[in-house]
Amino acid sequence: MLMAEKNIVVMGVANKWSIAWAIAQQLKKAGANLIFTYNREKSGESLRKLLEKEGFGDSTTISCDVTSDEDIRRAFEQIKTIHSNIDGVVHSIAHAKSEELGGNFYDTSREGFLMAQNISAYSLVSVSRYASEIMNDGGSIITLTYLGGEKVAQNYNVMGVAKASLDASVRYLARDLGPRQIRVNAISAGPIKTLAAKGVSGFSKVGDIVKERSPMKRMVLPIEVGNTAVFLLSDMSTGITGEIMHVDCGFNIVSY
Numbered sequence: 001m002l003m004a005e006k007n008i009v010v011m012g013v014a015n016k017w018s019i020a021w022a023i024a025q026q027l028k029k030a031g032a033n034l035i036f037t038y039n040r041e042k043s044g045e046s047l048r049k050l051l052e053k054e055g056f057g058d059s060t061t062i063s064c065d066v067t068s069d070e071d072i073r074r075a076f077e078q079i080k081t082i083h084s085n086i087d088g089v090v091h092s093i094a095h096a097k098s099e100e101l102g103g104n105f106y107d108t109s110r111e112g113f114l115m116a117q118n119i120s121a122y123s124l125v126s127v128s129r130y131a132s133e134i135m136n137d138g139g140s141i142i143t144l145t146y147l148g149g150e151k152v153a154q155n156y157n158v159m160g161v162a163k164a165s166l167d168a169s170v171r172y173l174a175r176d177l178g179p180r181q182i183r184v185n186a187i188s189a190g191p192i193k194t195l196a197a198k199g200v201s202g203f204s205k206v207g208d209i210v211k212e213r214s215p216m217k218r219m220v221l222p223i224e225v226g227n228t229a230v231f232l233l234s235d236m237s238t239g240i241t242g243e244i245m246h247v248d249c250g251f252n253i254v255s256y
């Protein structure tokens with residue numbers, strides 16, 4: 001029960017394939033008390049159905065559109081009135097125009113570039129600001145990133161640049177919140193079939209490349225990302241901050 005008596009906010013469960021869902025399942029097994037946020041009312045309804053079905057019915061659900069600072073502020077204020085303080089946040093949110101996740105990067109529109117940055121990177125900055133106001137010292141914030149922010153990945157384009165910005169934000173936020181012993185880390189997950197991943201052109205081929213070239217000759221399992229998230233949110237990792245932790249069966253270490 002590594003997470004007993006810890007209140008953790010999970011942002012980004014769209015459905016049962018979401019990485020945030022795999023994380024939530026492992027957090028619950030470890031004894032955490034979970035608070036879920038969702039983007040739109042429609043996703044709130046399907047989230048509540050999923051929670052009910054899977055035995056998470058007693059969890060709080062709160063709407064939070066991360067494109068609005070006001071919405072983020074309100075969501076964490078609401079969480080405070082229900083749970084007083086929190087011990088951690090899972091930020092598992094990204095979005096870009098699907099037509100810009102393919103072709104040439106130089107064709108990215110200004111609007112699409114800013115939208116990807118806004119939802120996929122700036123949101124962590126704003127979430128960290130309002131979450132830290134209600135977070136106990138010694139808390140932990142994690143986000144989900146991808147290798148496409150460090151190296152060029154086929155068709156990842158505008159999202160790769162947003163992930164590079166997210167990775168840098170993790171380090172600056174870790175510096176800001178470090179004195180309070182609040183840690184900020186990212187999990188760089190290997191490819192996993194989810195709604196967001198299907199938006200990237202040619203995603204299905206990436207799995208074959210990973211199976212062929214990664215040291216472990218397979219794709220990472222969602223449960224493995226979930227277990228790493230528990231580690232990073234727990235007191236087992238109190239000396240780790242500002243880190244981009246690859247959970248990808250070693251794919252990132254291979255050159256050729």
Ligand SMILES: NC(=O)c1ccc[n+]([C@@H]2O[C@H](COP(=O)([O-])OP(=O)(O)OC[C@H]3O[C@@H](n4cnc5c(N)ncnc54)[C@H](O)[C@@H]3O)[C@@H](O)[C@H]2O)c1
Pocket residue numbers: 011012013014015017018019020038039043064065066067092093094095119144145146147188189190191192193194195196197
């Ligand atoms: N699937 C992969 O292969 C993979 C690999 C590495 C990293 N990631 C990252 O993991 C994270 C989760 O993605 P996923 O693959 O589980 O897909 P997903 O589609 O299940 O999750 C994306 C989530 O972002 C949320 N979201 C989008 N816009 C929002 C907004 N304005 N306000 C609030 N929430 C919003 C969606 O509602 C959804 O819950 C993303 O950051 C993604 O880039 C995914």
